[in-house]
Amino acid sequence: MPEAARDPIDEPLLAIQDLHAWYGESHVLHGIDITVPRGSVVTLLGRNGAGKSTTLKSIMGMVPQRRGSIRIQDTEIIDLPPYEIAPQGVAFCPEDRGIYATLDVKENLELPPRINRSGLSTDQVLDLFPNLRERLHSPGSKLSGGEQQMLAIGRILRTGANLLLLDEPTEGLAPSIVEQIGSTIARLKQQGYTILLVEQNLKFAMSVADYHYLIDHGRVVASYDRRTIQHHANDVLERLGV
Amino acid sequence: MLFGVPLQALMGQLMLGIVNGSFYAVLSLGLAIIFGVLKIVNFAHGAFFMLGAFTAFLLAQHLGANYWFVLFLAPVFVALVGMLFEWLFLRRLYGLDPIYGLLLTFSLVLVLEGGFRVAFGSSGQPFSTPDMLTGTINLGFMVLPLYRAFVIVAALSSCLVTWYVIERTSLGASLRAATERPDLTQAFGINVPRLVTLTYGAGVGLAAFAGVLAAPIFHVNPSMGSSLVITIFAIVVIGGLGSIKGAIITGLGLGVVEGLTRLFYSEFSSTIVFLIMVLVLMLRPAGLFGREEG
Numbered sequence: 001m002p003e004a005a006r007d008p009i010d011e012p013l014l015a016i017q018d019l020h021a022w023y024g025e026s027h028v029l030h031g032i033d034i035t036v037p038r039g040s041v042v043t044l045l046g047r048n049g050a051g052k053s054t055t056l057k058s059i060m061g062m063v064p065q066r067r068g069s070i071r072i073q074d075t076e077i078i079d080l081p082p083y084e085i086a087p088q089g090v091a092f093c094p095e096d097r098g099i100y101a102t103l104d105v106k107e108n109l110e111l112p113p114r115i116n117r118s119g120l121s122t123d124q125v126l127d128l129f130p131n132l133r134e135r136l137h138s139p140g141s142k143l144s145g146g147e148q149q150m151l152a153i154g155r156i157l158r159t160g161a162n163l164l165l166l167d168e169p170t171e172g173l174a175p176s177i178v179e180q181i182g183s184t185i186a187r188l189k190q191q192g193y194t195i196l197l198v199e200q201n202l203k204f205a206m207s208v209a210d211y212h213y214l215i216d217h218g219r220v221v222a223s224y225d226r227r228t229i230q231h232h233a234n235d236v237l238e239r240l241g242v
Numbered sequence: 243m244l245f246g247v248p249l250q251a252l253m254g255q256l257m258l259g260i261v262n263g264s265f266y267a268v269l270s271l272g273l274a275i276i277f278g279v280l281k282i283v284n285f286a287h288g289a290f291f292m293l294g295a296f297t298a299f300l301l302a303q304h305l306g307a308n309y310w311f312v313l314f315l316a317p318v319f320v321a322l323v324g325m326l327f328e329w330l331f332l333r334r335l336y337g338l339d340p341i342y343g344l345l346l347t348f349s350l351v352l353v354l355e356g357g358f359r360v361a362f363g364s365s366g367q368p369f370s371t372p373d374m375l376t377g378t379i380n381l382g383f384m385v386l387p388l389y390r391a392f393v394i395v396a397a398l399s400s401c402l403v404t405w406y407v408i409e410r411t412s413l414g415a416s417l418r419a420a421t422e423r424p425d426l427t428q429a430f431g432i433n434v435p436r437l438v439t440l441t442y443g444a445g446v447g448l449a450a451f452a453g454v455l456a457a458p459i460f461h462v463n464p465s466m467g468s469s470l471v472i473t474i475f476a477i478v479v480i481g482g483l484g485s486i487k488g489a490i491i492t493g494l495g496l497g498v499v500e501g502l503t504r505l506f507y508s509e510f511s512s513t514i515v516f517l518i519m520v521l522v523l524m525l526r527p528a529g530l531f532g533r534e535e536g
Contacts, residue, residue: 060429061428061429062426082425083428083429085429085431086429086430087431092426092429098426100418100419100423102422103415103419103422107415107418110415111415111419111427111432112430112431112432113430113431115431159431
């Protein structure tokens with residue numbers, strides 16, 4: 001179990017201030033402010049192209065140009081080279097799952113270096129997602145969408161990171177698998193993980209998250225907690241264009 | 243007699259083909275790894291081959307170093323030179339049009355070859371075969387010079403070790419991941435720039451290893467690499483750009499094809515590889531072992 005479980009819940013594990021990001025000439029994020037308390041699940045809601053994924057990628061250093069402040073615990077990470085960000089205790093699961101086609105399932109699972117000893121062992125990940133055990137030596141490209149998503153989540157649980165960034169983990173999956181992912185996220189939260197989730201599915205987001213940020217045109221336009229989002233669900237749905 | 247050719251001659255050319263093919267395999271393997279990870283066409287590959295041979299020559303003939311020591315030390319030295327070159331210059335060109343990488347590595351060829359030509363002249367320097375490997379083995383149907391047998395074994399072993407490291411170890415898995423998606427691989431906490439530097443070092447180190455092996459067979463001279471490198475490019479294209487297995491198998495196979503062509507229609511022997519390249523590009527544009535994109 002990660003150390004996070006023992007700490008108070010309202011201390012921010014991740015604090016983003018005035019984050020700007022660019023892809024070439026195009027200015028994508030216009031001063032994002034987000035706080036993710038330790039041990040919480042926070043979602044970024046918004047339409048396609050609002051800047052949700054770019055926010056996650058900016059945290060991981062995968063955006064060519066960015067400015068502002070991103071702090072994990074109390075460490076400023078915006079100037080770190082990309083490969084030094086994961087060791088700060090963060091792990092990323094991209095929208096397209098990021099399964100390598102030239103690596104088999106086991107290699108995919110064991111690719112990210114461990115940050116500390118608190119991560120799951122390969123065996124524990126396979127206990128969590130038994131489907132993967134049978135596919136251990138299949139190439140990553142041969143997995144179904146659901147299996148890929150399990151591999152992508154299992155892979156980051158091995159590292160020992162306690163801050164997980166998940167980009168649309170339910171996208172394109174069958175309802176039964178969405179349910180399974182939901183219960184996995186709830187269980188991870190119980191175990192003390194802190195999760196920042198990009199989601200378009202409001203129902204799913206409301207069922208798992210403590211806090212919500214609504215993002216539009218690269219800015220935070222509203223934020224809610226578990227209670228207030230109930231009152232604004234219709235507004236949010238409208239903003240999401242659903 | 244076989245196919246109207248004396249058996250001795252056939253076997254002789256076959257052996258020569260396998261020896262050349264072994265050099266092709268090691269060289270095109272290095273080029274393929276570098277292209278896979280750096281997306282740079284390393285025009286300087288032949289120059290590093292030559293640098294390996296000259297390093298061996300200088301260490302052995304001038305300092306009297308032992309052959310086995312040289313066989314190990316020269317590739318390591320050249321790998322370090324390559325890593326310095328990557329770190330100082332080449333990495334500034336990643337993400338730019340491939341033509342920049344081609345021009346930079348081509349300029350390195352001019353500098354290295356020019357420098358060695360000034361220092362040692364254009365004519366070859368003899369490099370004696372190590373005593374332990376002089377002599378021949380009589381196979382019954384042919385007489386095989388011991389050193390050539392050693393070259394084949396050493397070259398193919400180095401290919402096999404490289405293949406094993408890339409396909410079967412966790413370092414190799416990181417390397418394949420960095421080839422496929424460098425940005426995501428960095429986000430997992432893998433130091434991709436360092437991996438890239440090491441890959442370039444390993445690739446040119448392999449070229450230098452081939453250069454040391456070649457030193458006693460060809461004379462050591464400044465342009466020994468540039469005559470090879472064009473054929474190597476053709477082999478990498480035939481095998482499939484970036485394909486490890488493709489580079490090894492195609493290299494060895496085309497060495498043999500070239501050798502046998504010399505026997506049956508010698509005028510054609512220096513063209514055959516390029517003819518095959520044209521045919522392969524027409525029928526399988528991604529190469530024999532390449533993956534079609536998209």
